[in-house]
Each structure stands twice: as C-alpha cells, then as structure tokens.
Amino acid sequence: DAGITQSPRYKITETGRQVTLMCHQTWSHSYMFWYRQDLGHGLRLIYYSAAADITDKGEVPDGYVVSRSKTENFPLTLESATRSQTSVYFCASGRIAGPSTDTQYFGPGTRLTVL
C-alpha cells in the first residue's frame, strides 16, 4: 500500500530551467491537489484536478503547468524556474465518493531550491 508518493524529494535547480515534480497515488482518488508551503504563508493551492483531464487553477498558479492524463499521476511543471518558486511542494489526493470524502491525503513533499 504505497499511498501517495512524490519525486524527487529534494531538487536544486537554476533560474530559467524547466523542472517537473511528480506525484503518484495508488488509491484511484479522483481529486488531486498541489500546494506550496512557505514560511509565513502556510499552504497555498497551486492547481487541483477533480478527475483525469480536468484541472483548475488555485490561488498561486502563475509560472506552473499541470496535466492529468491518468488518474494516478498529477505532475507539476515549472516552465522557467524563478527564485520565488523556492518552496516545499505538497501533493494531496482525496475521494469523490465513499467514506471521508472531505479528507485529503498528503505526500511527503518535495523541497525545491532555485538558485
């Protein structure tokens, strides 16, 4: 029971480079989310998806792209990384039906540093 995994766990990149953060869940949850965690801001929503091929912007979507061709994967791409995107990124998933449809399950996070 792998649950929800993120890769890489740590990443250092340079300004202007493209970076993709991976998120994979084994529960077949319909909902998936990307949040970023910054000191003084808590967690803020970047993008979310209610099902495969359905995505929607959150509070801080600029500079990020997502796709969801398969239910279990929800990659987040920084098209041209900037220093302000240095953060810890959390992926989460949740059910659309059945028990605990209001609970989100979080991955372990990816710590991204943009130099």
Added chain:
Amino acid sequence: GNSVTQMEGPVTLSEEAFLTINCTYTATGYPSLFWYVQYPGEGLQLLLKATKADDKGSNKGFEATYRKETTSFHLEKGSVQVSDSAVYFCALNLYGNTPLVFGKGTRLSVIA
C-alpha cells in the same frame, strides 16, 4: 473570500502542560473545519475534523469544537507529550473534497 487565522507560534510547552491553539475563520456558506498536523520531515496528516456547528472532533487526545457563533475551531489537549511536537494547521473547505484553505500554521515544541 474564505480565510483562516490561527495564532502565531512558536509555542513552547513543558510535557503534561495544557495546550490551546486558537483558530478563527471567515467563510461564505457553511464550511467543514479541520486540523492537520505536520511532523518533522513529513507531509500533513488529518488530526481531526468537524463538519457542522457544535460538532466536536477528537483524536489522540486532541479536541476542537466547531463554534459558529464565534467562527472558531480552537485546538486543545489536556496534557501534551514530547511526541506532539509538530506544526499544526487549521483549515476549512466548503464541501466535499474541494481545495482546503489553510491558516499559516503553528509550530509546537514540547520539552521534557
């Protein structure tokens, strides 16, 4: 818009002390309220929740009551342990599994 305000940390307590972390919210409609906990080096995990007014959520000795009249959901524990050291986030959403709106988090350190 919807927002959550929780007390700033860090909070440092001795083992067996009483804990309160304040949380208030602003929301259109009738939100569900949550406390998530983040242990060092880990992702967030749900600690407890309440989905309607006067509901009490509880787990691992922690409790919080949904108070509509004061728009609050304060987290309490009667006797904290060193293992409770973590960051605690208050959050809300409006229905189902829609995105969560988080407070800024409160870091708790419990010393022996």
